Amino acid sequence: MRHAIPAWLALDRASGDLEGQIYHAVRARILAGQIGPGGALPSTRALANQLGVARSTVVAGYDRLRAEGYIAARTGSATRVAELPAHPMGHGAAPAVPALVPHEPERFAPLRPGLPDLDLFPVKAWSRCLGTRARNLRWHDLGYGEEMGLGPLREAIVEHVARTRAVVADPAQVIIVPSTAAAIDLIARLTLAPNDTVWIEDPGYPTAQAIFARAGARLVPVPVDDQGLALAAAPLSPAPSLIHVSPSHQYPTGVAMSLARRMALLDYAAAHGALIVEDDYDSEFHYAGRPLAALQGLARAAQVAYIGTFSKVLAPGLRLAYAIVPPLLLPAAQAALRRSGGAVAMHVQAAMVDFIREGHLAAHIRRMRRIYQARMEATAALLVDKWDDWLMPGPRDGGLQLAAHLRDQTTDDQALATALNQRGLGIMALSRCHLGPPRPGLLLGIASATPDLLARLDRALGETLPARAG
Template structure:
């Protein structure tokens, strides 16, 4: 088994190579895998690298492993046979690696860890067994059973409180932001009721709000989140866009005092709050503070959730919980714009939730991401502490690095990193007001063994 050491991510290469052999039948069900020590010696790897690869195989259902016994290939359904003209991969060659996001890309989960076996089984089952009635036009806002299941999940994990009819399924949070903002803006002339937005902010949300006709007013973010009291004297907003669980891009969590303050402001002004809870599942420093929606007493908060950060962006499945006062208008927009999501995808995710795979995946990935965040933060602190101040790193999929010397161009640093195969993003363009230079680095796809090299490359790019 040949590994491309220059590419790094040896654990991922080993995982994908063994997975390919299992799926192709080269390693049939029941066959005993080499011990981790034996395979580590034969491949010249650390034992921890092999152990991690075996653990990923077991977590995704490819391998079984009872205490004190050898790891064996699980009895899984084989894939559909390839046409006979396609040769079987030779046992002594590594299959071509999948096209994955570049290291340090923010906001992207570890796509190599996607639970493809369980998901493929459930999606195939949905395609075969979905009732004919659910294939029609009768559920444009999402399968009712899925709405109930999602609500049951986020009621426990995020403290959200709503009725099933308030939860609408969308193909993405971007589509939801676009429709919801247009719906709110239609009620008030944006010149007299602007949209308040965090500063800095998620660039895509800012662009979508502008496309909807919003006049954006930046409100500063500090260590406690958006500081609405600093917006005193400005025209009252009709909409406020926030990311309270892990502010994008700073990573700070909005304090309870700020949460109560923004809810009171919305109550007094009649504004709606668009709460983008994009990656709240991954909290590494204790239990996260409940969502704004869960402590909203007057129906001002529109809550957004997504599978893009938890599972994979390509699933195209997000959801919004809409206050009753907006619900009919938003439902009308969903119908008119044809924003329905494939019922097979919805049914597969419903089964994924009911069978416990979703919770298990979140727990597993939270452990992995916490370790990657800790290791990357330690390495960046060691290599870049003199030139950069680090964000909190207590949750989420990215870490902010703020340059101590604000004369350093973060765009040039990001471009230098991208030429080396990385994909961090400069932070200064995320501001509407006075910018602060820095880098936003994704941690999800960065294997621990590459953290030191990546940190050294950042330090070298800043020094150029």
């Protein structure tokens, strides 16, 4: 049976990207409700014949729709529209910009959580590595490059995380991406179908919460206590498809997941077929002895995707992070990246290879670990010595931010953070990290906490805190 070509699927051949035109046209009709759940689509062969394109072009467009959960196909039966979550707006309504991510403090305010001290960026060493690569461009720098990232950089990253984090991986498992958020988004697109259950730490990383929600997942907040994710407090059903954790330095509380909790989580994930996404965003900065090895290195039967970034170690402007994924995800990851194209310039990746292998990265981490430890201790000392009646600082064994809970749990921490940030500080309200009932507090970046800045913080607290907390 031949299907007539609808007007909305007419191709503009002069514009190119025929695969993308098919994908966008079908996706738009599905989202508008004009092709309902269970509605049959033409077969790839029939549609290719009628459009006058190669069948592989239609297959690629359908593969994108299937990978993102819009359609489902079974061998021997028609391709049909999948069941999708109800659209939050009625048909025909003007789309609103969704507020998925809470408003962040000013991006370069000095106490912004997770922001390194950019004044101490190793400008000379990085500029030399980058300049050398820019002056000596080779064919791989000017071509489309490798979808998964530059081979030598993937090798250097594996060597780095094997030595510092006991990660066990092959360079083929490494994917180079511009940010932690990009890595989480890629993994979500590869692994989640609409209404899949995702366990997420509570409190947790707001950007991860937004990405999984956008993927159509059902988010289940799991409490965090002084030993990390409280597996015993998680619901018995439904079992999660994915579990997002930051076990080495939990965001935002700063606690480290105990070894017993780590092993229990790995056992649970293996038994239920759940993928663990380990967000190891700033583990290089651990101040009390050696940190526990990465969860990924402990895994045997469980599948763990490990995410790391150079944004916290060096600077977010480098736009360079990585994911180390289980082998079973590699074919789909490569196909997805081939469609979207590489996002990190090849000469920047090549410069990072030199930066790592010439020892600059390790030297910078050693230097900054000492500086950040002193600044963490000074920030905690200020809160304990002068503001102990109002604030309770959390763990300070590592990382670039310090959580401090308010003793008066009725305090509006968002109003308090707003008042502080009117003084140019960039502090975050802890309640923004909660999916469940919030526990109010403040999250302070410590990387730039010089004596002068701490004096500013002290004055700002004096001007705002007594009026808002009892």
